[in-house]
Every structure is written in C-alpha cells, then in structure tokens.
Amino acid sequence: MISPDSPIEKTQDDKLGRTPFAAAIAKAIIGATRIESFVIGINGKWGSGKSSLLNLCVEAIKGRSAQSQKQVDVLRFNPWNFADQNYLVLQFFRQFTGHLRKLEATGIGKLKDLVDTLDAYATALGPPVEGLPYVKYAWSGLRASIGIARKKLGLGQDLESLSESIATQLAALKRKTVVIIDDIDRLTSLEIRQVFQLVKISARFPYVIYLLAFDRAVVASALADLKVGSGDEYLEKIVQVSFDLPPVSESALTTMIYDGITDLLKQYPPAHFDNHRFQNVFHSGFRESFESLRDVRRFLNSLEFGLGMIGNEVNGVDFIGLEALRIFHPLVYDTVRNNKKLFAGYIDVFTQNAGGEAFKKELDRTLRATGDFEQVKDPLLELFPKLAYAFNNTVYTVESENAWEKDLRISSSRYFDLYFQLRLPNDEVSMAEIGQVLEAAGDPSVLKEMLVSFVESKRIVNAMASVRHRLSEVKPELLPNMLVPLLDVGDMVKQRGSPIFGDIPEFWHVRWAIFDVLDGLPPDTRFPTLIVALKKSVGLGTMVNVVALLGQIKEEKRDKYPELTAEILADLKKIVAQRIQDCSTGEPFVGAESLPSIIWAWKNWGDPAKAKDYIEGVLKDPVKTITFLDKFIYEIHSSGGTDKTVKTDNSLACQGLSDLTDLSQLQKLLQSMDAGKLSQNQRDIRQFVMKELDSLEASGLTPEQFENERRFGPEG
Numbered sequence: 001m002i003s004p005d006s007p008i009e010k011t012q013d014d015k016l017g018r019t020p021f022a023a024a025i026a027k028a029i030i031g032a033t034r035i036e037s038f039v040i041g042i043n044g045k046w047g048s049g050k051s052s053l054l055n056l057c058v059e060a061i062k063g064r065s066a067q068s069q070k071q072v073d074v075l076r077f078n079p080w081n082f083a084d085q086n087y088l089v090l091q092f093f094r095q096f097t098g099h100l101r102k103l104e105a106t107g108i109g110k111l112k113d114l115v116d117t118l119d120a121y122a123t124a125l126g127p128p129v130e131g132l133p134y135v136k137y138a139w140s141g142l143r144a145s146i147g148i149a150r151k152k153l154g155l156g157q158d159l160e161s162l163s164e165s166i167a168t169q170l171a172a173l174k175r176k177t178v179v180i181i182d183d184i185d186r187l188t189s190l191e192i193r194q195v196f197q198l199v200k201i202s203a204r205f206p207y208v209i210y211l212l213a214f215d216r217a218v219v220a221s222a223l224a225d226l227k228v229g230s231g232d233e234y235l236e237k238i239v240q241v242s243f244d245l246p247p248v249s250e251s252a253l254t255t256m257i258y259d260g261i262t263d264l265l266k267q268y269p270p271a272h273f274d275n276h277r278f279q280n281v282f283h284s285g286f287r288e289s290f291e292s293l294r295d296v297r298r299f300l301n302s303l304e305f306g307l308g309m310i311g312n313e314v315n316g317v318d319f320i321g322l323e324a325l326r327i328f329h330p331l332v333y334d335t336v337r338n339n340k341k342l343f344a345g346y347i348d349v350f351t352q353n354a355g356g357e358a359f360k361k362e363l364d365r366t367l368r369a370t371g372d373f374e375q376v377k378d379p380l381l382e383l384f385p386k387l388a389y390a391f392n393n394t395v396y397t398v399e400s401e402n403a404w405e406k407d408l409r410i411s412s413s414r415y416f417d418l419y420f421q422l423r424l425p426n427d428e429v430s431m432a433e434i435g436q437v438l439e440a441a442g443d444p445s446v447l448k449e450m451l452v453s454f455v456e457s458k459r460i461v462n463a464m465a466s467v468r469h470r471l472s473e474v475k476p477e478l479l480p481n482m483l484v485p486l487l488d489v490g491d492m493v494k495q496r497g498s499p500i501f502g503d504i505p506e507f508w509h510v511r512w513a514i515f516d517v518l519d520g521l522p523p524d525t526r527f528p529t530l531i532v533a534l535k536k537s538v539g540l541g542t543m544v545n546v547v548a549l550l551g552q553i554k555e556e557k558r559d560k561y562p563e564l565t566a567e568i569l570a571d572l573k574k575i576v577a578q579r580i581q582d583c584s585t586g587e588p589f590v591g592a593e594s595l596p597s598i599i600w601a602w603k604n605w606g607d608p609a610k611a612k613d614y615i616e617g618v619l620k621d622p623v624k625t626i627t628f629l630d631k632f633i634y635e636i637h638s639s640g641g642t643d644k645t646v647k648t649d650n651s652l653a654c655q656g657l658s659d660l661t662d663l664s665q666l667q668k669l670l671q672s673m674d675a676g677k678l679s680q681n682q683r684d685i686r687q688f689v690m691k692e693l694d695s696l697e698a699s700g701l702t703p704e705q706f707e708n709e710r711r712f713g714p715e716g
C-alpha cells in the first residue's frame with residue numbers, strides 16, 4: 001500500500017537502531033532533578049527521520065514515566081495546525097491551558113486558578129481581539145477569557161506578575177510537561193522566529209521541558225534576522241542541550257531499500273525479474289542517489305504506483321532502474337524518453353558505418369545538457385546496452401535485441417514506449433493473454449479462436465513474437481496441438497509487405513512460429529505430426545509456403561532436418577495438393593490471398609489437369625475472373641536517393657499467370673467482358689490488368705523478363 005511520508009510510531013518499526021538514543025533522551029528528561037525549564041534540540045536534515053525519533057522519545061518517556069511513577073506529561077504543539085501564524089503565542093498558551101484542563105479532569109487537583117492565570121497571560125500577550133480572524137466564530141469562549149484577563153490586569157497584575165504567578169503554581173504542581181515541537185525548519189523564517197520567541201517567553205516556567213526538532217542550518221539562518229548576533233549564537237542561548245540526529249548507516253539505508261523493493265515485488269510480481277542483473281543495476285550508480293529516508297519513501301511510493309499500473313507487463317529490473325532515474329535524475333529521464341532511436345534497439349549497419357566516435361558524440365550532445373551525465377553513465381549502460389558502442393565499440397546486433405525483447409527489456413524497440421506510457425499500446429498483447437494462449441495449447445479450437453481475435457484486433461504480430469519467446473513453457477506433448485491453429489490463421493493475416501523497408505508481412509511472423517513449434521518436436525515425430533496437421537488444416541496458402549520452405553531448407557541446409565527424406569517431402573507435397581483439390585469447390589477458395597501459390601502447388605505437386613479445369617471454370621465467370629486476377633496484383637516498393645518516403649507501385653505477376661493460362665486469350669477475355677456488370681473496383685482491376693498485358697506485349701519481353709525489369713530496372 002502506498003504510504004504517506006509519515007514517521008514511524010513505535011519501537012517495533014525502528015529499522016535504523018535509534019531506539020537506544022531515544023531511550024537515553026527519555027531517561028535524561030525523567031531523571032532530571034532541576035525544576036527550571038530547559039530546552040533540548042534535535043538537529044537533523046530534512047527527511048533524516050527527526051519526526052520518527054520524536055515519536056520514539058514520546059514512547060520511551062511514557063514507558064519510563066509509568067515505571068518510575070514520576071508524573072511526566074507530553075504536549076505536542078504543531079505550528080502547522082494554525083491558519084494564522086501571527087497569533088502563534090496565543091495559540092500555544094490556549095493549547096497549554098487545554099492540556100491543564102484535561103489534567104484537572106483526571107483528578108490531580110484543582111487547577112482553575114492556574115488555568116485562569118494562563119488564560120489571562122495568553123490574552124494579554126495576544127493581539128487585539130478585533131484583529132483575530134476567527135473571533136466571530138469563537139466569541140463566547142474568548143469573551144470569558146478576556147473578562148478574566150481584564151479582571152486580573154485590573155487588580156494590578158501586569159504581565160510580569162502574571163508570569164510569576166504561573167511559575168509559582170507550576171512549581172507547586174511538581175509535574176513535568178514535555179512540549180514537543182517538530183518540523184520547525186519547514187516553517188517560514190518569520191514563523192521560525194516566532195517559535196523560538198515563544199520558547200524564550202515560556203522558558204521561565206518550571207517543570208516545562210521543550211524537545212525541539214529542526215535543521216540547525218535552516219533555523220540559524222532564520223534567526224540571524226533578529227539582529228542579536230549570529231543565528232547560531234541565538235540558538236545557543238535558547239537551546240541548553242543539543243544533539244545531532246544519529247546518521248543513518250549506509251548498510252541500514254541499503255537494507256531499507258532492498259526490503260521495500262522486495263515487499264513491492266511480492267505484491268506486484270513483474271513479468272520478468274533477474275536478481276543478479278538487479279544487483280548490477282542497483283550498484284552501478286543508482287544506490288548513490290538515495291541520501292535520506294525521505295528519498296527511500298518517495299522512491300518506494302512512486303515505484304509501487306507504477307508497478308500497480310503496469311508491473312505485470314514489464315521487466316522488473318528495468319522498471320526499477322528507470323523509476324530511480326525519473327525520481328533522482330528527471331532531466332536524464334526526459335532525455336531518454338525523447339530519444340528512443342538513440343537508446344533503444346541494436347547497432348544497425350548505418351550506425352556501424354558512421355563509427356563509434358560519431359555515436360559517442362551524438363550521445364554526449366544529448367546527455368551533457370542534463371548535467372548528470374557522469375553520474376548516470378553506468379546505470380544507463382546497464383539499462384541500454386546499445387550505448388556501449390560509444391565507449392568500447394561493443395556492437396549489439398539484432399540477435400541481442402531479440403533476447404532483450406524476450407525479457408521485456410526497455411532496451412528493446414518493442415517495449416521502450418511501454419515503460420513511459422504505463423499502459424499497453426493498442427497493438428500490444430498482455431502477458432496474461434499470452435499465458436492464456438499457451439494454456440490453450442491443450443485445446444486447438446480455443447487456441448484458434450484466440451489467434452483469430454489477435455488478427456481481428458491487429459495484434460497478431462506482437463502476439464506471435466511473445467508466443468515464440470515463451471514457447472518453451474508449453475508442455476512438449478501439447479506442442480502438436482498448436483500446428484493446425486497456426487496453419488489456419490496463417491491464411492487470415494496480411495501476406496504482403498516490404499521487408500527491405502521494415503514492413504515485414506504478418507504472415508512471416510506466423511510462419512516463424514510454425515517452424516519454432518516444429519523445431520520443438522522430437523525429430524522422430526516431427527514430420528509425422530506435421531502430416532497429421534496438414535490433413536486437418538484449411539490454411540492452404542500457409543501449408544504451401546511451409547512445405548515449399550522445407551524443400552528449400554532440405555536443399556540448402558541438409559543438416560537442419562536430417563530426418564526429412566525425399567520420400568517424406570514428396571508425401572508432404574502430395575498431401576497439400578490433395579487438400580487444395582478438396583477445398584477447391586468452396587466459395588472462398590478463389591478469393592484466397594495466396595491463390596497464386598496455391599494454384600501453383602496444385603499444378604506442380606498434384607493433378608495439373610484438375611488445376612487447369614479449375615482455372616478454366618473460374619474464367620467463365622466475369623466476377624470470379626476479376627477476383628482471381630486481383631490475387632496476381634502485387635506491390636513494388638522503391639526509394640530513390642533523394643526520396644524521403646517509400647514509393648509504392650502495383651504490378652502484375654505476369655510470369656505466374658502465364659504458367660496457368662494463355663495471356664493473349666486472357667486479354668481477349670477481358671476486352672470482351674461487359675464492364676457494366678462490374679463494380680467500380682472490379683472495373684479498376686480489369687483496366688489495370690489489360691494495361692499491364694498491353695505493356696507486356698509492346699515490350700517484346702518474356703513475362704519473366706518483363707517482371708524483372710519492373711522490379712529491378714532494365715538490364716545493361
């Protein structure tokens with residue numbers, strides 16, 4: 001639970017070992033035999049734990065008072081509780097008289113005269129009643145006090161005599177009162193001076209002991225304005241006994257940080273956490289950022305808030321490191337957030353060509369302005385390994401980034417933004433969803449349903465990447481169940497893209513996952529399992545692609561799948577061709593995204609006559625003809641030397657079409673087609689194909705030469 005910046009209340013919460021120090025102060029207060037008032041000061045920086053020590057002192061005073069049967073009362077006075085600091089003295093004595101009234105109610109004696117005298121003294125010291133901002137709300141109570149004050153002053157009792165009367169009555173009471181005033185250094189300079197003037201005014205009252213907590217440098221600076229010597233000299237006149245707060249040991253502070261982080265990780269388990277790496281990050285320079293208890297509380301509160309929002313989706317080590325960066329080095333944090341390209345990802349070929357020195361200059365230019373470069377250099381190297389190229393020419397490649405992505409690290413381009421947005425992007429998949437996918441391996445129908453939902457929500461790319469990273473979590477006996485859903489979904493995703501320009505087709509990601517599953521199967525059951533999946537799947541285009549790629553792997557990398565014999569490969573092709581023929585009567589078949597490769601496989605792996613009959617049947621229907629031809633139109637992406645964007649053009653797969661039908665006959669068919677019965681989109685497709693076929697005929701090139709010229713430019 002996020003905790004306020006509040007001090008500890010009891011000894012059992014003391015993790016800094018300050019209880020003995022508090023007990024010693026309590027012992028000195030209770031054991032003091034002098035009746036004169038005295039002031040004890042506890043000096044400590046803001047956030048060093050002064051308030052906690054005061055609470056320990058109060059606990060010790062009450063405990064020792066009960067044991068020794070010496071009556072010691074504690075009065076906490078907090079100047080922050082009052083809206084108008086101009087009446088601080090009046091407010092203090094009002095609180096003191098209230099304290100005495102409570103004592104009288106416990107039966108320790110009649111204190112009415114003492115209370116009345118204190119009331120008169122407070123009223124006489126206070127400002128004119130008409131100046132009080134709350135007088136209209138508390139007139140009845142003030143009127144009685146003012147009456148008493150006027151009566152006593154009317155009897156000749158001036159302030160001095162009232163003070164002496166109070167002192168005499170307090171001395172007769174023989175009961176110590178410890179006045180606790182905390183957070184003095186957080187007041188304004190004027191308010192600080194008022195507090196010490198108050199202490200000076202009441203210092204003559206016997207059995208009243210002040211226990212003050214403050215930052216000596218801040219208070220001395222405020223008191224210097226009194227023009228009675230230096231602030232330190234004024235303090236020495238007011239504070240008789242002064243102690244410096246025992247410093248927090250480095251080991252104790254480190255333990256508090258560790259314990260706090262450990263508790264939060266138990267409450268909000270991150271998706272990934274490596275304790276060894278955490279030690280490296282923590283001791284790389286972040287530990288030195290914690291200088292006080294308040295630093296620890298502030299960091300842990302912020303960390304808890306962030307972990308509660310997104311902790312189960314991130315690498316815990318990186319999130320902790322980044323949060324320390326945000327709290328203690330905000331300028332560096334902002335710089336990192338605004339320079340993703342510089343910090344995330346691997347060292348690409350362009351960066352390598354520019355050289356490590358150029359990369360270092362860019363890094364220096366970016367970080368020097370923050371003023372924290374040297375202090376955060378090592379922590380940044382732990383969080384963003386890519387930066388090592390600037391200092392020792394270490395090159396982290398795409399394989400490194402794949403490993404970072406697997407561990408959900410901020411150094412990966414995929415997850416970098418997540419750490420700053422504290423929410424999953426629209427195209428991202430949660431760790432919980434991936435966990436459900438892996439669990440669904442036991443039920444192929446459920447698994448397919450989940451994968452289809454990723455396709456529909458346009459998250460299939462990241463889903464496939466995460467599934468591949470965590471595939472080892474699937475029980476080996478359940479891996480075969482994943483093949484059919486993956487093969488089916490492969491035909492539902494986008495088949496096209498431009499890998500050269502970073503636009504990798506969605507289909508590739510599915511295919512990679514299929515091969516990861518195959519690689520995870522035992523060699524002796526790998527291809528028998530695939531054969532079973534092919535007979536069940538309706539993902540015809542994916543089946544063709546996978547089997548064709550297996551043939552290519554067999555030819556180029558004979559050691560990859562030594563168990564893949566020519567006979568097994570022939571069986572795979574035969575099964576795929578039969579599945580194509582079985583599915584060819586279905587209405588969606590002609591609209592399949594990968595129809596060209598499906599027809600090619602049918603013709604080359606199966607019965608070419610059946611494939612020819614199918615095509616002839618399609619070409620008899622104008623609408624089916626246009627749908628068929630649309631699948632042979634593909635995009636060509638290019639970029640010139642001065643282009644700022646990628647240029648995209650359409651082209652016709654003339655060679656593929658020529659393998660399936662006579663192009664001159666196809667041109668005549670299109671020309672004779674009644675365009676009035678076609679939709680606008682269908683007419684556009686018809687017109688484009690006719691134009692391409694005309695260009696092919698005019699070029700005098702073969703279909704293969706014509707396509708190559710379109711893709712790569714003319715030869716020579």
